[in-house]
Amino acid sequence: MSLSGKHRVVIVGGGFGGLTTAKALRKTPVDITLVDRRNFHLFQPLLYQVATGGLSPGNIAAPLRSIFARQRNVHVVMDEVIGFDLPRRRVLLQEGELAYDSLVVAAGAKTGYFGNDQWAENAPGLKTVEDAIEIRGRVLTAFEEADKLPTPQAREHLLTFVVVGAGPTGVELAGTLAEIARHTLRHDFRIINPAETRIILIDAAPRILMAYAEDLAMNAQKKLMEMGVEVRTQVKIQKVDASGVEVMTAQGVEQIAAANVLWAAGVTASPLAKLLSEATGAPLDRQGRIEVQSDLTLPGHPQVYVIGDMAHFKLPSGQAVPGVAPAAMQQGKYVAKAIQSRFQNITLPPFTYTDLGSMATIGRKAAIAQIGTWKFTGLIAWILWLFIHLIQIVSFESRILVLIQWAWNYLTFSRSARLITQSGYTHGGHLRATHVTNSADNN
């Protein structure tokens, strides 16, 4: 109970799961504290648009305080969670701690390198605004540096882009890079021809977009190839360094020289999952997600919920709920109901996941979508994709501007947010990462 005598709900994470939980508790007489180390909610499905200069970070981020400015039962705290004291019902923060009656942990996931974290420097992932700005800088700098070199041979290393991982993010990145090279930058350079660009999409699986029906994936692959993307499946990454990637194929080991390697191959759950696993005995899966019970709580802790990308909820099929925004939002709504039901002394049936379908965009006017047994491709799927994403983004804040920016980009082929900032990119023989060191943690 809080000083006001109300049930205290602490929500860790302002992503889709945490946000939905807090919003669904809008009319419930509880004291909610939403803690996040960032001050904004990020609409991650459009992050690839920032990485490729189509949108500004501000277009796809909404300040958490704005979102809850008028929901008076929410208190936003910007801080980092460093641990949990479950017996005392406390969340430990960098600065202080928070007491809870109900705890909702929705801290999401970060880029995962299958244990090869040393690849991160040469193969940035795409999970944060900083990642997107880093990728945007690298990609644009590659073109700038290539424009100074005399021959196509000298430029080849700089103008080869390898995208690792052919899930929706990898497909979106590869497709957008192809568009940039062939359309956006077409008139921009005097020496290089941006169409010299090679874009290689690599995946270890037998085909791209494994989570989608095979005919849809094939449609997407055909479209990507028409756009000039080389699609290579059953190719396993062995090594990433400044020179490029080393891969294992059916034919043996192969080197691909590339100054730009973008990582879209996997995510790993927030380290908070491991802390909760140690405290409760709930097992972790291979992606570091913690197994939750049928009501999304942890064993022995009926007041601790884990949802979203860091939770492993087993479906009747034996598979886990996929790490997508709609799943996190459904879980957030369920948790809000579960908390409400405590006041009504009723027991909620177990959580059930409704697959709302999935969609991936490939480029201008091209996408794939499957909704139940319905499948869509091409322009119709793209309009559907656009419509659903815009509805969602507009529902968080009034982001009608994103629609206008998109309409503008679409009509003009332009990408106006093409800023290279934080000048830390060079491609002089090899690619260096920007190291942001801060001396902030020791006071």
Added chain:
Amino acid sequence: MSLSGKHRVVIVGGGFGGLTTAKALRKTPVDITLVDRRNFHLFQPLLYQVATGGLSPGNIAAPLRSIFARQRNVHVVMDEVIGFDLPRRRVLLQEGELAYDSLVVAAGAKTGYFGNDQWAENAPGLKTVEDAIEIRGRVLTAFEEADKLPTPQAREHLLTFVVVGAGPTGVELAGTLAEIARHTLRHDFRIINPAETRIILIDAAPRILMAYAEDLAMNAQKKLMEMGVEVRTQVKIQKVDASGVEVMTAQGVEQIAAANVLWAAGVTASPLAKLLSEATGAPLDRQGRIEVQSDLTLPGHPQVYVIGDMAHFKLPSGQAVPGVAPAAMQQGKYVAKAIQSRFQNITLPPFTYTDLGSMATIGRKAAIAQIGTWKFTGLIAWILWLFIHLIQIVSFESRILVLIQWAWNYLTFSRSARLITQSGYTHGGHLRATHVTNSADNN
């Protein structure tokens, strides 16, 4: 002569001066190389809007390559100028060199601390996109951190903002901060009242906005005070550190405790001015600007022009042309004409500066403007200011979106680009700067 036999023009800097020169040479049969270390033109007059979360960097920056995509006689090079070899007519770059027949140096100015560069860490200036993001992060973090403290006394240090320098930029910053504290964040915090914020605008001069007529400046000062800004003139900065500022007033030395000090007190010319001064004997003024001749060239080098914020052009009054965008643009046009006149064997009359007037905005619906002998204040001046800035920004690229974003912000009091990124800000007792170290320069 270039390989194509054309007169080679090298322009250093993609600001207002360099851009105008290149555009004015659109139809002249010359080979233009525009070199800038950044890949974008920045519309600096609106940078304070980025620093205060009203606009995204992408809204006020246009890729140089986009601007010149269809002007085929311009070649854009992203590189840093490290020197000049005037006898050999070469510009020395980090990577290579550029030969010229005519050289236009328009490298602008940077924040100046009157020889106290150690103040920079605790008092960031506002000249680059990175500066604006740094200030945005510091300001927003101050509110976040203050919200964790229990008493108004404990919060005072964090919620005191000192703006040093009461020229147009300082006035705009102070006014916008006041608006943020009193309107934008009004409903955002549960513990602090953003109106606890103290905003102090300091200048050593006898009044604010010395470049403006006194009645206009007084009008602006009255408006600022109505908005809650403390205006302190005849106050000289002695020291800036993490605790705040030490100032000298008529009453003696005074300490002002403030976690946030923003520097709008002065600029110093690009170091390239010094290099050119050493090479030509042309003197530098106190702000590091190089004195140019009546045709904007350097003595003994009729093919070397220096324009914009790094040039000191003496007016008949004995004063220098002010460092404002319209001056740089007029000079750019003059230089383009001078280069054209070489082909026609005519001699241009000396450059003359036309004062188009000046304007500064104070906040919503408030600005001051003087155009010739006409003076405007309040809403009319603000609409005028908005109109002129939008016309200009739209003329660089089709930035109609900025208009829409502004209309939106205006109607809703919102500032949606309120992202704290690059997490390097703390105010734990004192303020630390984010150190961005890059290991990029040694290969």
